[in-house]
Amino acid sequence: MLSDVSTSTARPPADAVLEVLRTRSAVRHYTGDPVDDILIDRMLDAAIAAPTAANRQAWAFVAIREGINVRRVRAFAPGIIGDPSVIVVACVDRNRCAEDPGGGHSQLCLAMAVENLLLAAHAQGLGACPVSSFCGPAIGRLLELPSHVEPRFIVPIGYPAQELASPCRRNRNEVISYERWGKVTRPPARIG
Numbered sequence: 717m718l719s720d721v722s723t724s725t726a727r728p729p730a731d732a733v734l735e736v737l738r739t740r741s742a743v744r745h746y747t748g749d750p751v752d753d754i755l756i757d758r759m760l761d762a763a764i765a766a767p768t769a770a771n772r773q774a775w776a777f778v779a780i781r782e783g784i785n786v787r788r789v790r791a792f793a794p795g796i797i798g799d800p801s802v803i804v805v806a807c808v809d810r811n812r813c814a815e816d817p818g819g820g821h822s823q824l825c826l827a828m829a830v831e832n833l834l835l836a837a838h839a840q841g842l843g844a845c846p847v848s849s850f851c852g853p854a855i856g857r858l859l860e861l862p863s864h865v866e867p868r869f870i871v872p873i874g875y876p877a878q879e880l881a882s883p884c885r886r887n888r889n890e891v892i893s894y895e896r897w898g899k900v901t902r903p904p905a906r907i908g
C-alpha cells in the first residue's frame with residue numbers, strides 16, 4: 717500500500733519513478749472500463765502522502781464510483797471532456813486553515829496532493845486530468861459538502877481510450893537557470 721511509504725525504507729528504482737513523472741499527461745477520453753477499488757484507494761493514499769504546510773492536511777477528497785453519481789458531477793463540470801469511470805473531487809477544508817486565512821498554503825498543498833493522485837493513476841495504467849472548470853456551489857450541494865469544505869479540483873479518471881500524447885513543454889533554457897536568473901549554462905559540478 718502506498719500509505720505505508722512513510723515507514724518504509726525501500727526505495728523504488730529512480731528510473732521507474734522518473735519515467736512515470738516524465739510520461740504522465742492529461743487523459744480526457746476513457747474506455748468506460750470499471751476501475752478496481754484497490755486502484756482507487758492507492759491513488760487516494762498517494763494523494764494524502766503529499767507534502768502539506770505545517771502538516772496541516774487541510775484537504776478532503778470525495779471519490780465517486782457509481783455511474784449515476786459520476787454523471788451528476790460531470791453535469792456541473794464543463795471542464796470534464798470524456799466519460800470517466802471514477803471522479804475524485806479534491807477539496808480544501810477551511811476548518812484546518814486557521815493560520816492560513818487566505819487559504820493560499822492549503823491550495824498549494826491540495827495541488828501537490830492532486831499531482832500525486834495523477835501520478836498514481838498513470839503508474840497504474842490509468843489516465844486522469846486535473847479539472848478546475850466546474851460549478852463549485854453546485855458540486856458542494858450535490859455531494860452534501862459541509863460549508864467549510866470547498867471543492868477546488870475535480871479529477872476524472874479511467875482507462876485511457878487513446879495513446880498518451882507527449883506533453884509539449886517550453887524549451888528548458890527558457891525556464892531553467894543555474895545560480896542566477898538567465899544563466900542557462902550549467903557551471904562545472906562543485907567538488908566538496
Ligand SMILES: Cc1cc2nc3c(=O)[nH]c(=O)nc-3n(C[C@H](O)[C@H](O)[C@H](O)COP(=O)(O)O)c2cc1C
Nearest residue numbers: 740741742744795796797845846847848849883884
Ligand atoms: C489548475 C489546472 C486546471 C486545469 N483545468 C482543466 C480543465 O478544466 N479541463 C481540462 O480538460 N484540463 C484542465 N487542466 C489540464 C491542463 O490543460 C493540462 O495539464 C495542460 O494542457 C498540460 O498538459 P499535460 O497535463 O498533458 O502535460 C488543468 C490543469 C491545471 C494545472
